[in-house]
Amino acid sequence: MIETIALSLVNGLVWGCILAMVSIGLTLIYGQLEIINIAHGAMYAVGAVTAFYVSTYLGSWAYSLIISPLVMVVIALAIYGSSLRYRIVGYPTWVTLIISYGVMFVLEQLTLLIFGGAPRCIPNPLPYEVGFLGGKYPLYRVFAAVFSLAVIGSLVLFLKGTKLGLWIRATNQDHDTASAMGVPVPFVYMFTFILGSMLAVS
Numbered sequence: 001m002i003e004t005i006a007l008s009l010v011n012g013l014v015w016g017c018i019l020a021m022v023s024i025g026l027t028l029i030y031g032q033l034e035i036i037n038i039a040h041g042a043m044y045a046v047g048a049v050t051a052f053y054v055s056t057y058l059g060s061w062a063y064s065l066i067i068s069p070l071v072m073v074v075i076a077l078a079i080y081g082s083s084l085r086y087r088i089v090g091y092p093t094w095v096t097l098i099i100s101y102g103v104m105f106v107l108e109q110l111t112l113l114i115f116g117g118a119p120r121c122i123p124n125p126l127p128y129e130v131g132f133l134g135g136k137y138p139l140y141r142v143f144a145a146v147f148s149l150a151v152i153g154s155l156v157l158f159l160k161g162t163k164l165g166l167w168i169r170a171t172n173q174d175h176d177t178a179s180a181m182g183v184p185v186p187f188v189y190m191f192t193f194i195l196g197s198m199l200a201v202s
Contacts, residue, residue: 010137014145021148024155025199032172032192034093035084038100040200042107047072047201049115052122061125069198076197079103080190151199168192 026040050071051064083099126143129136159165170178171188179185 007137011141014141017145017148017152021151022200024152025196028155028199029193029196032168032196033096033189035096035193036093036100037196038097039079039104039107040197042104042111043072043075043197043200045111046075046107049111050201052115052120055122055125061122068201072197072201073194075107076194077190079197080193084193085186085190155199164188164191 022044026037029035029037029040047068050068051061054064054067055061083103084096124138124140126138126140128139130139130142131137159168167178167183167188168191170181170183171185175185178188
């Protein structure tokens, strides 16, 4: 009984870490840009599809940790440059909400067109187990939780300990004053959207 409860708690912690890493990008985009990015889940799906093809054709899932975020940088640049660049400041939230809905449908249909609707999966990259209360626990889940915490911690350190992180926080507080102080506000907006999108597929 105790082992079952402990296992459930660990599973909850692991999945909580993974969901926190995925959702922190959504929080960053909304908190800094006030964009309700409905397409965030579709971006996650694109990252998963990219990881599948990278693992299949390159023979290692490790490559996807680099290639999937880079693919999302290109997609985020295209989305931001084509539809969001001039619609952040001075526009009501529903404008960007409708845009993100459209982006979501485009990404979903492109994913279905390229990947298909049949479920496929990547073989477990770490098919090992660690001892846990006399039983076994998948090593991959432990890795996923540790990796998620590392990504979240790195983001916090970046926002609090770098000049660009200071620019992001300053722009969020008052973009007019930040611009008057020499902060490149348009670049900060673009970078924040790209960073938040990358976190969806990390």
